Amino acid sequence: MVENGSKDVEAQVFGTRKSAATRKALRFFSERHVKAHFVDFSVRGPSPGELRRFAAKFGIASLIDRQARRFLELGLTHATHADAWWEETLVREPGLLRIPLVRCGHRLSVGLAEAEWNAWLGGSS
Helix, strand or coil: CCCCCCCCCEEEEEECCCCHHHHHHHHHHHHCCCEEEEEECCCCCCCHHHHHHHHHHHCHHHHECCCCHHHHHCCCCCCCCCHHHHHHHHHHCHHHECCCEEEECCEEEECCCHHHHHHHHCCCC
16 A cells, blocks of 8 residues: 555656546646656557557456547548557557556556546545
């Protein structure tokens, strides 16, 4: 368990500034005095290794935002591809990812997961 507001607790938030969910994640950690390192996918896409870490825990399909505008623009609605194809595509097209992706130590989450983050920090809000 991690103490709330502990100086050694840090989170890494992956997403875009345009995303309301990403902004909420950054605000969540800021309000709890947890240092959050932000990786803006509109500036730099996810590294293959980082993406694999999330895919290993949640499965590649759970990382794909099938409601995203970019998903529809690319005509992927009825697409069925191997995981390797999706990994390569998600690195090139981070607009297809469900964001935010959050890492805090060895803990990972996909999407807005405030209850889960609260549990990580060991307290209620």
